[in-house]
Amino acid sequence: MQRRTPRRAIRRGHRVRGGPGGLLAAAALLGGLLAPLPQAAAAAEPEQATAAEDYCGGQCADILPPGANGSATLAEILGHRLFGTKPAHSDDQLGPYDALSSGYKSLTDDKLTDFFRDSSFGVPEDQVASVTKPREDVTITRDKQNGVPHIKGTTRYGTEFGAGYAAGQDRLWLIDLFRHIGRGELTPFAGGAPANQGLEQQFWPQAPYTEKDLEQQVEWLRENSGPRGEQAMADAQAYVDGLNAYREKAKKGRYFPGEYVLTGKVDAITNVGEIEPFKITDMIALASVVGGLFGGGGGGEVDAALSLLKAQEKYGVEKGTKVWESFRQRNDPETVLTVHDGTSFPYAGKPEKARGKAMPDAGSVEREPLVYDREGAAKTAAKDPVKAPEKLKKLQGMYDDGVLPEDTFGRLDSPSRKGMSNALLVSGKHTASGNPVAVFGPQTGYFAPQLLMMQELQGPGISARGVSFAGVGMYVQLGRGQDYAWSATSANQDITDTYAVELCEPDGSAPTKRSAHYRYRGDCLPMEKLEKKNAWKPTIADSTAAGSYRMQVFRTKYGIVTHRATVDGEPVAYTSLRSTYRHEADSIIGFQMFNDPSYIKDAESFKKAAEHIGYAFNWFYADSRDIAYYNSGSNPVRADDVDASFPVKAEKAYEWREFDPAHNTAAYTPPAEHPQSVNQDYYISWNNKQAKDFSGANFSYGAVHRGDLLDGRVKELVEEGGVTRASLTRAMAEAAVTDLRGEQVLPELLKVLRSEPIADPGLDRAVQQLESWRKAGAQRNQTSAGSKVYAHPDAIRIMDAWWPKLVEAQFKPGLGGELYEALTGQLAVDEAPSAAHGPTGAHAGSAFQYGWWGYADKDLRTVLGQPVRGELGDTYCGGGELSACRDVLLKSLGEAVALSPEQVYPGDDSCKAGDQWCADTIIHRAVGGITHEPIQWQNRPTYQQVVEFPAHR
Structure with missing residues (x-):
């Protein structure tokens, strides 16, 4: 039975899953830009989803902020931007996730579901929100609490088709975005903002595949993985078929994600335009992004x-x-x-x-250029706002810096960017x-x-x-x-290695560092030149003026060329080869x-x-x-x-x-x-x-x-x-709310500082504040839930200001400027929650994975005469003298104490200068039209399970 969205749901910004979404009061502002509400896609009366065998007995739970629903129509995006409304289930897991940072101390097993969601199989009859049957052999049942798709198929094909269809319902725009990132084609798809250019320039060189390369990976799996490989590719095809089925219905019914209008892919009035069909090779391109982000290792x-x-x-x-x-x-x-x-x-x-080391000659290393032939906005980054219907112009500011924030994935060129899970x-x-x-x-x-x-x-x-x-x-x-x-x-x-390939010229002449041929087992072979030519025009979502540029990489049998240099005077290209x-x-x-x-x-x-x-x-x-x-x-x-x-x-x-x-x-x-x-x-x-x-x-x-x-x-x-x-x-x-420096390194710092009385009253007061914070657990948590004020704000501010200064004061004099710079390039000095310079960028949650705390700790223990296993190759703080080390630390502490909150926390687009709590906050980075409020910093997984099975098959 097809049903329209109830008026009360429209006012609240709720949407019927699989259908058009509530028009919201804001839709009136669109006038004739949108067609009337489409009917829900293949909706049926709610019915119970039969659960599979489940041995967890209600003791399995999980959480994934902000929410299961990751899709919004143009009307919903407009309503969100104008009135703050949100589609149903787009943020209903954010609150419980956030609350754990303040509520964990009184946590009991009975209260776990206050912070996590039950992850039992199936949906109880009284909790069924909707049932969709995209085919006769599969049903997609969604629960009332979270809107999670429970996909049950009577055939293998139907099950996977349903998985693809549900993925379209929940993430169609995101999937499309990421297949273009994987293919190095984000700017033609989403606009030429510098942030979008940066993403394709960071990902594509890691996996610069041609369409033939992607097709060969599919065939390799089919031919070399036996029956399971054949089944996997059949499953992938069924998944893509389901994704395309939803794409077609959503486009025809006009309940597709609104970002397609905002980026100029579909006309809001005529519905003219295309959402490109998906294919299996898109999944390979997308997998290269995921694998590069989270499953790589080595290099550098x-x-x-x-x-x-x-x-x-x-x-x-x-x-x-x-x-x-x-x-x-x-x-x-x-x-x-x-x-x-x-x-x-x-x-x-x-x-x-x-054996076989290929160390570069001093001063000979040059990074391989990637970007060529910049034109228009690619060269000048000028803004030339596209003309758009006046009502839609209200949305233009949401994407002025590109569909994705510039630091969406942090420093992708850093060998220490990966990690975070626990x-x-x-x-x-x-x-x-x-x-x-x-x-x-x-x-x-x-x-x-x-x-x-x-x-x-x-x-x-x-x-x-x-x-x-x-x-x-x-x-x-x-x-x-x-x-x-x-x-x-x-x-x-380490599954990535660097090879130094000997350069050559096919005519036998002397090669140079720019030569495009190399020796492979005695033969002089041409490097394969791979290019990606991207051009864009301004859109409603991205007002960046029209522009274009070309990316270029050279590929050899030993991988992608990353640098040029000389080794023992002979020109080489350094290549990166990932297994x-x-x-x-x-x-x-x-x-x-x-x-x-x-x-x-x-x-x-x-x-x-x-x-x-x-x-x-x-x-x-x-x-x-x-x-x-x-x-x-x-x-x-x-x-x-x-x-x-x-x-x-x-x-x-x-x-x-x-x-x-x-x-x-x-x-x-x-x-x-x-x-x-x-x-x-x-x-x-x-x-x-x-x-x-x-x-x-x-x-x-x-x-x-x-x-x-x-x-x-x-x-x-x-x-x-x-x-x-x-x-x-x-x-x-x-x-998750503990400062690693405060718990693990501050005790040694305090011992050095207290090795003699501190004469300066201001410094003594600062040390007392640090001692009090350390005694309380060195945590970065609020005085109470929702207070947005830390329990020990001054001590935390001092530590945030002091750490980079003390590390430099402790190590730079002994190492010398050039070596210190080289080593800090290998491992960042700090990754505090508020540090925008960290590998993951600002407001990213994950912190304290990369830093010099181990170096500092070993060096301080050496100065204090404490046991150290695996000591550093030299002693640095104060040249190894306790009193001199103390002077170094006190001087750097004084410099830190003198900094104002505004200097320590300079502010950004999300926080005013000096706002300590806000500087730490986690902000969900918008890759679509819906945004969310910041939450308390906590250093924990994004998706998290809590499980205890009482029985087994």
């Missing part, structure tokens, strides 16, 4: 070489190498580990005598019930709409509920099955297995499924009996004595073993060599080091890591025994 070898050369220049080769290695922290004995039982998993370590699991031996408990989830950033989307899939061979990245939701990627749950954190192990390049879709097999109840029966079968995922992730599993961990990734087997931290000569002797450049395949480390464990007393992960001797791809695995915030708390719970879902959640939530 050229910058590492340059910083090592600076260290050797400063100290001499022997000591300079020792100093550099101490900052590199390849295998710091003091760092927190996920597998902490002493088991060793050697990988990518430092060889005793490295996991806490406790074995049943230490819980109150005797069953394992897990609190875990990915931190994928805060967006409106969210990059992830919630769904339940029930059909032949599929039984799971959780989240998937929008556009590649053929399977639940993180969530729960009938009697088990799983999650992941970014692992960052998952050309294999963006291969990991789909592992996800297919995660969703298959006939395959996943226990911890061991889960680990075997995770072996099929090529991206670098830490996987965690819990059921009623076991907890488990497995590190996935296509870890290439390198030639003997090759040092993965530096560029290597592009010669057969130093290639990955069994390297086949035609398909970018090689020998990979066997599953037994990947860090893994079953039923350790507990596991924690916050993008920290996985296990002993497993070398990470960045500089951050040191003596102080944010993983310590989890490890200490969970260890204490385990020692006490009787762990519950609530107590483990409280441990996570407390760590």
Whole structure:
């Protein structure tokens, strides 16, 4: 039965799922721009969705802010902008998520659903909001509380078709946006604003695929992954078919996302225009974005070489190498580990005598240019507002800086940009019930709409509920099955290497650094030039004047050219080779297995499924009996004595073993060599080091890591025994509002400062404030819920101002300016919540992953005469003298105290200068027309599960 939206729902900004959306009072302002309300698409009377077998007994819950609904019609966007109304379920998970930061202290198991949502299978009859049948063999049932799509199919094709159809309902615009980002074509699609140019310039060079490349990846999977590969591609086609079915109906019915009008794709009056059909290769392009953001690892070898050369220049080769290695922290004995039982998993370590290094000559390195032929707005960034109907001009300001904020994904050129997710699991031996408990989830950033989307899939061979990245939701990627749950954190192990290819000229003449030919196994081959020519015109959403430019990269058999240099006087090109390049879709097999109840029966079968995922992730599993961990990734087997931290000569002797450049395949480390464990007393992960001797791809695995915030708390719970879902959640939530510097480094700083009486009353008062804050837990939380004032605001302000100053004062004199600059380029000094310069940008939530806290801690303990394992290569604070170090710290503290709140928190488009709480806040970055209010800072996953299974099949 087709029904119109009730008038009261229109006033409240609610929308009927799958239908047109309420017109809102603001629609009157559009006059004749919109057609009358379309009817709901294939809506039916509510009926009960039969639940699959569910062994969680109501003890599984999850949360995904801001809400399940990530779509809005033009009328809804206009109503939101003019009157603040929002579509139903677009922000109903934001409040509970925000409230945990203040409410965790009194949390009990009974109160968990105040902060999380029940994630049981199915929808009770009295909670059914709507049922849609896009085909006879599938139903999409949505619940009243959250609007989550529960997709139940009687056939495999129907199930996947329903998944694609629901994805269109919830994320059509976002999926379209991301396929264009993946293809390096965002500006022609969404406008030429500098932010949009920046995104395509950051992503496309990582995976500059041609359409043929994308098609070959599909064929590779079909031909090389057996029946599961064939099934995966059939599932993907069904998913795309469902997505296209919704696209067509929404376009015809005029209830498609309003962003298509705002970006000039569809005319608001005539409905003329096209939403381009989706195809499987779009999913590959989209997967390359997701994999690049969260599942990569390695790279940065050229910058590492340059910083090592600076260290050797400063100290001499022997000591300079020792100093550099101490900052590199390849295998710091003091760092927190996920597998902490002493088991060793050697990988990518430092060889005793490295072979094949290709270190650049001093001053010879040049980055490969990417952008050419700038014209119009690409050259001048001038604004030339497009003429639009007067009512629609009211919306023009919403996208003046582009569809996506300029720092949407932070510093994508930084080797330390990935990370953020966390996991806490406790074995049943230490819980109150005797069953394992897990609190875990990915931190994928805060967006409106969210990059992830919630769904339940029930059909032949599929039984799971959780989240998937929008556009590649053929399977639940993180969530729960009938009697088990799983999650992941970014692992960052080194699966990307840099090769120095010898340049040549085909006529035999002397090559230069700009030569476009290179030697491969004796032959002089041309580099493959890949180009992307983008042009745009102004739109309602983006008033940037018309412009165009060309992106260009060179591709070799050893990967993409990133730099030019000379090595021993001879010109070379440095190339970046990632093991998952050309294999963006291969990991789909592992996800297919995660969703298959006939395959996943226990911890061991889960680990075997995770072996099929090529991206670098830490996987965690819990059921009623076991907890488990497995590190996935296509870890290439390198030639003997090759040092993965530096560029290597592009010669057969130093290639990955069994390297086949035609398909970018090689020998990979066997599953037994990947860090893994079953039923350790507990596991924690916050993008920290996985296990002993497993070398990470960045500089951050040191003596102080944010993983310590989890490890200490969970260890204490385990020692006490009787762990519950609530107590483990409280441990996570407390760590989420704790300042890592205040908890882990401030004690040593205070010892140095208090080694003698402080004569200056102002500095003494500042130290007392820091001491009081440290004693209270060094937390950044409000005095009460909604107060928007921290309990220790002055101490927090002092620490925020002091940290970068004290690190520079502590290390720069000893290292020298050039080496200090090189090392801070490898690892940022700080990543406080308010730091816009951090790898994730401002208002991003995630904090304290990257910084010099471990270096500072080791150096201070050395000065204090305390034990240090894995000490730095030199002593820095005050030249190693306690009194001199104290003077250095006091001087930098005085400089910090003298800064006003306005100087420490300078303000931005969202916050006025001096507003400390606002500077820290999490802001969901709009990638569509709906925005949300800021929430209290908390350092936790975006999507998060709390699970405890009491039974098993």
